[in-house]
Amino acid sequence: MENPKETSEPKNQTMWKALRPLGIALVLVLGFWLGLRLGERRMGDTPTTQDGRNRIKASNGAAKVRELLRYIEQDYVDTLNQTGFIDEAITSILQTLDPHSAYIPASEFAELNDPLNGNFDGIGIEFNLVGDTIFVVAAISGGPSETVGIKAGDRIVAVNGVPLAGKRISNSDVIKKLRGPGGTKVRVQIVRVGIAKPLSFTITRGKIPIYSIDAAYMAGLGTGYIKISRFAMETENEFYDAAEKLLSRGMTRLILDLRGNPGGFLNAATGIADEFLPEGKLIVYTKGRNRSREDYVAHPNGLLEKIPVTVLIDEGSASASEILAGAIQDNDRGLVIGRRSFGKGLVQEQSPFSDGSAIRLTVARYYTPTGRCIQKPYRLGENDSYNEEEADRFLHGELFSRDSIRFNDSLKYKTRGGKIVYGGGGIMPDVFVPLDSGIMKTLTLRASLSNEISQFALTWADRNRSMLLKKFPEGKGFAQDEDVKNLCWRDFQTYIKREKPSVSTASDSKSMEGLRNQIKAFVGRNIWRGATFWETLNLTDPIVLEAIKQH
Secondary structure, three states, X not given: OOOOEEEEOOOOHHHHHHHHXXXXXXXXXXXXXXXXXXOOOOHHHOOEOOOOOEOOOOOOHHHHHHHHHHHHHHHOOOOOOHHHHHHHHHHHHHHOOOOOOEEEOHHHHHHHHHHHHOEEEEOXXXXXXXXXXXXXXXXXXXXXXXXXXXXXXXXXXXXXXXXXXXXXXXXXXXXXXXXXXXXXXXXXXXXXXXXXXXXXXXXXXXXXXXXXXXXXXXXXXXXXEEEEOOEOOOHHHHHHHHXXXXXXOOOOEEEEEXXXXXXXXXXXXXXXXXXXXXXXXXXXXXXXXXEEEEEXXXXXXXXXXXXXEEEEEOOOOOOHHHHHHHHHHXXXXXXXEEOOOOOOOEXXXXXXXXXXXXXXXXXXXXXXXXXXXXXXXXXXXXHHHHHOHHHHHHHHOXXXXXXXXXXXXXXXEEOOOOOEEEOOOOOOOOEXXXXXXXXXXXXXHHHHOHHHHHHHHHHHHHHOHHHHHHHOXXXXXXXXXXXXXXXXXXXXXXXXXXXXXXXXXXXXXXXXXXXXXXXXXXXXXXXXXXXXXXXXXHHHXXXXXXXXXXX
């Protein structure tokens, strides 16, 4: 089976021609080198000078790498960490190509690929840390924890007989304790409200699904809303199911939220675009130096061909997100609203080594239907400045004013409908929605109080769980309820005066409404999970409100 493609961005062709033989040579050599008995000396195989010193004699990239590895193995002054040495060598070579070609050590492979493959082995809970206690936000439906009877609000106070109380513990510590191979068992001790004695459960770890649709709900009369957080193996199926449910509830138009979505599998993005476009419409095409052009076109009978769509993007929308947004925009199929996207325009393929590690190599560019490649500029070897470009946009003023965006007029394109679109650095939205200075003040406040907000919301939701479940069955009506928001805000101000007396939340300005709403949204997430969170948060989100207005 072919490796799923992932999206990435362009590189300097001249440098690529120079470095590609060396990169391929090292990859080929590693297969042999890793299998050798590295302690074995081969003095007879290495040319030496008259004084007995080794001479590296090679005239091409492959031979140079082979001789270098042998020379280091044989004569380097200290004992080598062989795995670390090879990992660093591959990493260094790939980093010289472009900012997204990368090496994945075997120890990190599962962690990096599980979110795209759509599952991992574990016990199946969403949790937060309250002090030194693991607080269960939700037991994932159908997962091992739900099966044995663990519920939202439970506190895990011991794992495999080892108490956690009084110990400093981090999120990564929790994951290490609770994750493990499928079929293995873990014992947890639970404290549950209303039950005097701790409860003990033995959980058999199993496959836990990772969903990429964060929310799907009706945002107004006839208006559906779907938020996609990544493009993974099952994203297309998840999207189809969510769209079908919204259509059954009367959806006549859709808001598709791709903000903050870093991308993922190319086929997931093209599959979703296919649902909107009529047969034969070009979605995207890819082309590389040694890869012929490959077109992705729409098939007949897309589920949403007749449904008006608005796509939301921002500076965190990258890769596959830009493919989908570009396909909608270039085919004059719908509006794109928000801020300029990240600008990642290459295709990567993942190839594994036999030891469990892998490389992700950029193999082609992708082009939107009008022919534009939207990769933002970068310089070889300057990955730090490339990764800091989003911060530069903020400092330059781009997030606040469309006029501050640096366009490349030589990369203008025109859709069949006559709309001007731009290449050379992300998808430019049809309707620009800036951050305003008032919102920035509350964003700064939110950042400084992020831990306090999450901790307060968790404990407040737990304390009022019974009341909320009774008043809002399955979360219905929670997002619109003003009484809960006012009550949360009052209690939060009291909480902050106690926890951070130096921070003032006394402002009644309109910009503070977003902070009030966010606190309420976190409370909702701790009771009903993702959809309620986004439904609540979006009530004051300026980009969502603009999308609703455009409809």
